[in-house]
């Protein structure tokens with residue numbers, strides 16, 4: 001959908017901001033460009049909507065060489081969200097969002113209708129916020145309007161330059177999660193600039209890690225974290241990349257253990273193979289759990305004694321969420337359910353299995369595992 005072919009940008013003062021860049025972003029893919037300040041991320045992005053012209057090379061959007069497209073026409077196909085959103089201060093939130101469709105010839109009433117839908121989509125109730133002016137919004141709310149406005153003309157491509165950079169970390173995480181949900185629904189082709197590796201990892205289908213004017217690695221978040229291409233990337237992603245991997249490694253069915261299971265209408269079992277059992281309803285959906293001790297002491301059916309299960313997640317949730325859920329509920333394990341059904345029980349994830357899952361996902365990084373073993377052996381040798 002977006003393709004760079006040997007693109008170089010030299011500014012008039014001789015600065016080479018981007019040096020012989022080639023990469024491709026597939027339709028519906030979200031690629032994050034991450035790297036330290038001044039490495040050429042913004043220059044890369046601004047060349048896509050022709051705010052900056054390349055010195056060499058070609059850029060294609062949807063198969064068309066953009067050097068042959070009128071910049072105004074081109075920008076209609078490309079939504080643009082920046083840190084300083086640049087909302088019109090004298091227009092209401094609804095008018096701000098409706099501006100672009102209106103300019104494109106959509107009738108006023110229709111444009112406002114569409115704007116209200118978009119505000120809803122970015123989590124702003126149009127009945128509450130539609131008539132407010134930008135100064136009456138929080139920073140996070142302004143960014144949401146910025147995203148809604150960029151989507152207003154329904155462009156296939158979105159360019160986002162540190163869109164959540166100016167808000168505090170809590171709001172930022174909230175906006176990121178909302179944006180991920182939104183992206184699931186609209187599936188735009190997105191180039192997203194950030195200098196924050198956490199943000200790049202959380203949002204990107206793939207990450208381009210920039211060195212000076214060049215891409216040092218272009219891979220999925222888990223590969224960048226698990227197998228950095230070189231020392232520069234390893235340094236940039238940080239020594240805690242093992243921890244960061246938790247957030248990009250999903251719980252898979254193969255990671256789960258199968259504990260004893262009882263059903264709601266069963267008579268209380270006197271013996272269980274473990275200290276507890278999972279309680280399911282007639283459709284094998286998760287209902288709760290029961291301890292062996294409780295079952296032994298009680299009488300009647302499981303239904304009367306089952307406890308609610310608070311610690312559960314759908315399969316595919318991240319290991320980080322699993323760990324957080326265990327801590328939040330002070331739980332020794334969490335139940336994992338099917339994400340597409342009413343909550344069909346699949347198994348449980350224990351801390352030991354979580355650890356194994358993390359090792360599985362790191363297995364690609366054979367180089368580092370070998371190094372860790374050497375270090376362990378050395379420690380053992382010193383001790384003996």
Ligand SMILES: Nc1ncnc2c1ncn2[C@@H]1O[C@H](COP(=O)(O)OP(=O)(O)OP(=O)(O)O)[C@@H](O)[C@H]1O
Pocket residue numbers: 011012013015016017035036037038039040041042043044195
């Ligand atoms: N108009 C310009 N004239 C000369 N040099 C420029 C110009 N714009 C940017 N540069 C230089 O080009 C390099 C890349 O800048 P760019 O803005 O693309 O980096 P960036 O990775 O987006 O940085 P940041 O994260 O700080 O925004 C920098 O060295 C910058 O100083």
